[in-house]
Amino acid sequence: MSGLINHSFTMQNATALTISILPKTHRISGLSNFLMTNLSALVHPKSTMFAELLRLVGYTIVIGTVFWAAWIYQRFFSRRGLPKDLPWADGSTSPWSVAKLHVRTFFGLKPIIQNGYYKFSKDEKVFLLPNVVTGPEVILPMSQMKWLLDQPDNVLNQNEVNREFLHADRTMLHSNIIRDMVHGRVIRREMTKELDTYSDNIVEEIEFALARNWGTDTTEWREVRVYDTLLDVISRISNRVLVGKELCRNEEYLRSSSTYSRAVVLTAGMLNLLPEYLRPIFSPIIMAYDMYHYRQITKFVVPLIKERAHQFKPGMDYRRPDYSENNDYVQWAMHDAYSHNDPLEYTPEMITKRLTVLSFAAIQSSVITISNIVFDLAASSQSIEYQAGLRDEVRQVTSQYGSKAWTRAGLLQMLRLDSALKESMRLWGFLSRGVMKLVVAPEGITLPDGHHLDVGAKVGVTSYAIHHDEDAYTDAFTFKPYRFLPKQQGSGPGAKAQPMVTSADEFMGFSHGRHACPGRFFAANQLKLLLAAIVTKYDIEPVAARPENPWLNNTIGPPVFSTLRIRRRPGTVEA
Numbered sequence: 117m118s119g120l121i122n123h124s125f126t127m128q129n130a131t132a133l134t135i136s137i138l139p140k141t142h143r144i145s146g147l148s149n150f151l152m153t154n155l156s157a158l159v160h161p162k163s164t165m166f167a168e169l170l171r172l173v174g175y176t177i178v179i180g181t182v183f184w185a186a187w188i189y190q191r192f193f194s195r196r197g198l199p200k201d202l203p204w205a206d207g208s209t210s211p212w213s214v215a216k217l218h219v220r221t222f223f224g225l226k227p228i229i230q231n232g233y234y235k236f237s238k239d240e241k242v243f244l245l246p247n248v249v250t251g252p253e254v255i256l257p258m259s260q261m262k263w264l265l266d267q268p269d270n271v272l273n274q275n276e277v278n279r280e281f282l283h284a285d286r287t288m289l290h291s292n293i294i295r296d297m298v299h300g301r302v303i304r305r306e307m308t309k310e311l312d313t314y315s316d317n318i319v320e321e322i323e324f325a326l327a328r329n330w331g332t333d334t335t336e337w338r339e340v341r342v343y344d345t346l347l348d349v350i351s352r353i354s355n356r357v358l359v360g361k362e363l364c365r366n367e368e369y370l371r372s373s374s375t376y377s378r379a380v381v382l383t384a385g386m387l388n389l390l391p392e393y394l395r396p397i398f399s400p401i402i403m404a405y406d407m408y409h410y411r412q413i414t415k416f417v418v419p420l421i422k423e424r425a426h427q428f429k430p431g432m433d434y435r436r437p438d439y440s441e442n443n444d445y446v447q448w449a450m451h452d453a454y455s456h457n458d459p460l461e462y463t464p465e466m467i468t469k470r471l472t473v474l475s476f477a478a479i480q481s482s483v484i485t486i487s488n489i490v491f492d493l494a495a496s497s498q499s500i501e502y503q504a505g506l507r508d509e510v511r512q513v514t515s516q517y518g519s520k521a522w523t524r525a526g527l528l529q530m531l532r533l534d535s536a537l538k539e540s541m542r543l544w545g546f547l548s549r550g551v552m553k554l555v556v557a558p559e560g561i562t563l564p565d566g567h568h569l570d571v572g573a574k575v576g577v578t579s580y581a582i583h584h585d586e587d588a589y590t591d592a593f594t595f596k597p598y599r600f601l602p603k604q605q606g607s608g609p610g611a612k613a614q615p616m617v618t619s620a621d622e623f624m625g626f627s628h629g630r631h632a633c634p635g636r637f638f639a640a641n642q643l644k645l646l647l648a649a650i651v652t653k654y655d656i657e658p659v660a661a662r663p664e665n666p667w668l669n670n671t672i673g674p675p676v677f678s679t680l681r682i683r684r685r686p687g688t689v690e691a
């Protein structure tokens with residue numbers, strides 16, 4: 117060992133070389149001499165410091181290896197304290213087959229879920245769904261859904277699963293954001309209930325964004341990357357509602373807003389793959405890209421907030437907002453923070469953080485949903501008829517409601533559009549889990565079948581399996597856009613339906629129960645407005661087959677690289 121070191125390029129050589137290439141003034145500087153001397157002493161093969169250093173490196177390697185081995189064991193072989201008699205989804209028992217099963221969860225979770233569902237859930241049994249990224253989940257039979265939804269949040273907590281999965285304390289910019297319900301309050305109040313006051317803005321932005329991305333040529337078919345173009349469209353219309361007209365047309369801001377919302381899930385995925393003790397060290401590097409885009413967002417949003425701040429004062433009346441000048445999320449969030457008199461919440465930085473995280477929740481889920489339905493419409497064997505059917509409904513409602521067609525009352529009558537969106541979400545929901553909760557009660561919880569789960573275990577149901585179960589849906593793998601129309605009453609105005617925003621045991625596109633997505637009413641309205649514009653203004657060229665949606669662990673993305681051909685319909689371009 118010492119021979120090797122003697123013959124190697126030691127730090128002493130390096131020191132000499134470094135000094136020789138330094139400018140003369142620096143060579144004589146006291147600081148560099150001090151550093152060089154001490155470094156040389158430290159790494160001299162005969163020095164005790166050098167021996168100490170070697171020992172330290174040795175210990176680090178040994179401890180690191182032990183931790184990695186523990187991590188690998190925990191990821192691939194361990195049940196993490198879950199009951200020993202609960203079966204894995206495919207019935208695997210040997211450590212090797214369990215490890216292989218875990219590896220398959222990276223890209224092949226679908227058959228594993230289906231296997232467990234038909235083998236155990238349909239037989240009223242609980243099973244373990246492996247997940248190499250986030251750890252195993254206890255999957256209940258559907259009959260135990262009511263029990264699952266009835267548990268209080270201080271026993272089983274859905275929010276904690278998201279917090280853990282997204283590494284929200286790091287990636288979501290501030291720990292308050294994922295824990296409290298300030299967003300919930302603004303989403304439920306202004307964003308949902310005040311839709312009528314800003315829906316014309318959305319319609320205007322849709323027209324602008326579609327023309328920009330899909331063009332206005334009524335003679336030639338145009339090939340478009342569906343996901344990319346619709347990401348731009350959704351990003352623009354969401355931001356019209358979030359930050360107002362001026363900023364939503366700012367290309368630099370838009371780029372950072374949509375990039376952050378796309379990248380943050382990947383960042384969380386990478387953090388999930390790191391052992392816990394390495395996360396504090398590597399997370400600043402892994403998150404650097406997201407943070408760059410967050411800082412870009414602040415560059416535009418913080419001045420906007422500062423400019424508007426003079427309109428507010430702490431303790432103002434929560435019930436009397438003034439949105440006459442600016443009717444967007446920034447204004448709503450400022451009003452909320454000032455009226456609740458919370459000095460942390462009304463700092464420009466905090467409002468920007470909340471905005472950035474909300475854009476993530478709103479943009480990705482919506483672009484996935486609209487891309488999926490465009491592919492569904494193109495690939496249906498009745499593509500032309502369905503496009504025409506949706507278009508007819510929009511025409512019928514607009515002729516009846518006139519300028520009020522785009523209000524909540526008008527949109528409620530667009531039952532075919534609602535049904536088609538819901539059907540596409542049933543087939544291609546972006547999360548395979550439906551409801552997943554973390555055991556937070558320190559004493560754990562006993563399941564209806566008697567199994568006991570310790571604190572920290574995850575328990576729930578998957579949506580993918582029930583959404584594709586023939587017992588719940590005939591032709592479960594076929595896109596039938598009118599599936600959810602009320603059967604007897606037809607689709608005319610006034611008919612009752614099970615709208616997409618209503619969650620159920622068999623429909624968990626927005627999850628289910630009291631933690632179902634709070635943004636779903638806004639999302640449904642925005643998506644209906646966009647789908648209405650797509651079918652009335654464009655023809656989508658039918659294709660023979662729909663590209664499959666790829667699975668990455670438990671998320672299911674749209675075919676992001678696939679293209680379709682579209683053409684603007686004659687008579688829809690304003691002169």
Ligand code: HEM
Binds near residue numbers: 299303481638639
């Ligand atoms: C089609 C579009 C959307 C879909 C499919 C969707 C789906 C979902 C799902 C499945 C969850 C539950 C996640 C889980 O607990 O496992 C969720 C939660 C959430 N969504 Fe949405 N979402 C959509 C649009 C939106 C929009 C537009 C907003 C905001 C304006 C939003 C805000 C939220 C928030 C804040 C949560 C967390 C709720 C909580 O933890 O209590 N979502 N969403």
